[in-house]
Amino acid sequence: MQASETIDQWIAGQTSFADRTMSQSIPSRERFEAEAMPHMGDLYRTATRVLGERSRAEDVVQEVYLQAWKSFHRFEPGTNCRAWLFKILFHCINHHRRKWFRFPVLKENEAFLEANLTHVEPIPEHLTDADILKAMDNMPADFRSVVLLVDVEEFAYKDAAEILNVPIGTVMSRLSRGRKILRELLDEVAQAYGLRAGKEAKS
Amino acid sequence: MNPQSSGPDDLKSRLKMAMQSEPMPAHLETRVRASLRSATPPSEGRRSWFWTASAAGAMALVAMGFFAYRQQHYSTIAEMTQSVSRIVRVGLEDHLHCTILRHQPKVPKPLETMKEELGPRYAALLPAVSAHVPEGYQVLDAHHCHYRGREFVHLVMNQGARYVSVVVANQQPGESFSTEQLVPALAHSGLSFYQQGNGRFRIAGFESAKHLVYIISDLPEEQNRQLMMAMGGDLQRALPAL
Numbered sequence: 001m002q003a004s005e006t007i008d009q010w011i012a013g014q015t016s017f018a019d020r021t022m023s024q025s026i027p028s029r030e031r032f033e034a035e036a037m038p039h040m041g042d043l044y045r046t047a048t049r050v051l052g053e054r055s056r057a058e059d060v061v062q063e064v065y066l067q068a069w070k071s072f073h074r075f076e077p078g079t080n081c082r083a084w085l086f087k088i089l090f091h092c093i094n095h096h097r098r099k100w101f102r103f104p105v106l107k108e109n110e111a112f113l114e115a116n117l118t119h120v121e122p123i124p125e126h127l128t129d130a131d132i133l134k135a136m137d138n139m140p141a142d143f144r145s146v147v148l149l150v151d152v153e154e155f156a157y158k159d160a161a162e163i164l165n166v167p168i169g170t171v172m173s174r175l176s177r178g179r180k181i182l183r184e185l186l187d188e189v190a191q192a193y194g195l196r197a198g199k200e201a202k203s
Numbered sequence: 204m205n206p207q208s209s210g211p212d213d214l215k216s217r218l219k220m221a222m223q224s225e226p227m228p229a230h231l232e233t234r235v236r237a238s239l240r241s242a243t244p245p246s247e248g249r250r251s252w253f254w255t256a257s258a259a260g261a262m263a264l265v266a267m268g269f270f271a272y273r274q275q276h277y278s279t280i281a282e283m284t285q286s287v288s289r290i291v292r293v294g295l296e297d298h299l300h301c302t303i304l305r306h307q308p309k310v311p312k313p314l315e316t317m318k319e320e321l322g323p324r325y326a327a328l329l330p331a332v333s334a335h336v337p338e339g340y341q342v343l344d345a346h347h348c349h350y351r352g353r354e355f356v357h358l359v360m361n362q363g364a365r366y367v368s369v370v371v372a373n374q375q376p377g378e379s380f381s382t383e384q385l386v387p388a389l390a391h392s393g394l395s396f397y398q399q400g401n402g403r404f405r406i407a408g409f410e411s412a413k414h415l416v417y418i419i420s421d422l423p424e425e426q427n428r429q430l431m432m433a434m435g436g437d438l439q440r441a442l443p444a445l
Binding site: 033044182 | 214215217218219220221222223224225227228231232234235236238239242243
């Protein structure tokens with residue numbers, strides 16, 4: 001998306017997902033609600049994890065639905081509405097991220113992480129959901145987004161690549177690294193709880 | 204869960220469970236639905252805007268075209284009538300506007316139609332004109348028409364593309380051939396006839412108590428004057444007194 005491009009303009013110019021077969025008929029609100037509303041929970045939870053704040057997640061989800069409704073005449077029934085909504089979600093997030101906050105992008109650490117996160121620990125059973133979510137929140141944003149889309153929302157690599165507007169190879173490498181980062185973070189939590197010995201103890 | 208499982212499926216299932224543990228706020232769906240209700244329906248706004256703008260643009264173009272055409276029409280007539288006196292110009296303008304610059308019917312209107320269009324007040328003009336139609340001509344049309352806000356009673360005769368108009372206008376205060384310092388070309392049947400020419404067109408006219416009457420044609424001057432002499436008395440009698 002160009003810097004000067006609004007979300008409206010970006011959505012109008014999209015040719016992926018819903019736009020592959022464009023319908024010129026004016027859709028009904030009932031059809032939109034039937035197609036789009038069931039995904040609100042997934043959108044909200046993903047937005048909350050990516051943004052780290054519930055109130056902003058609510059704002060963004062509302063914006064996603066408004067933008068989707070405005071361009072729903074371009075949506076063809078039977079295509080992937082969920083992926084289309086997630087793509088709008090991530091573009092809304094990217095549109096606002098500069099205004100709201102700075103994401104910690106840790107690209108300089110990727111080589112370090114790749115080199116050091118080789119040991120795959122089992123996830124301790126006694127970690128709570130809150131521990132897991134907190135660990136996820138501590139992941140670098142780019143990795144977190146891929147893990148959320150592929151592992152939680154179960155999008156195919158190809159769809160995740162379209163949603164995030166990155167090459168499919170990037171999705172695969174970020175997913176691999178993201179999982180390792182998350183395991184490492186969970187392991188740290190487990191060590192803090194005394195559920196698992198530290199690396200030094202193991203070696 | 205098997206505490207020793209360490210594959211991606213283990214991680215995914217724990218992540219999903221953790222994510223699902225956070226419920227969506229109950230008010231969010233209400234909030235979204237409310238914002239959707241107040242939003243413009245998809246594409247309808249753009250389409251209605253598009254059609255409104257298109258219609259406005261088309262209307263503006265038509266209006267501009269009409270205005271330009273009308274201005275051209277006016278300026279053409281003004282140019283063609285500049286050499287005649289003001290009182291003669293009244294009739295000549297309507298002849299040019301209604302007979303020369305507009306398309307005329309190819310076949311004469313039915314007599315009853317012309318009577319209806321003239322109305323009872325002026326219907327008697329039709330036989331007065333019909334009785335004196337030049338040889339080879341026919342009464343083509345009879346109607347009321349307007350030019351620059353003024354109403355005329357207009358009877359048209361033709362022979363192919365050659366036209367003769369009998370134009371009658373209500374006399375306005377101060378309007379008179381005599382006040383224009385025109386010299387009558389002749390007097391006949393108690394009427395003073397005035398005559399002027401303007402290139403192609405010959406204009407003969409007289410005034411009754413309430414009307415200005417013109418015969419305008421591209422006939423030779425003498426023929427046009429004779430037509431007025433022949434027709435003048437009947438026209439005056441056919442005109443309403445009030």
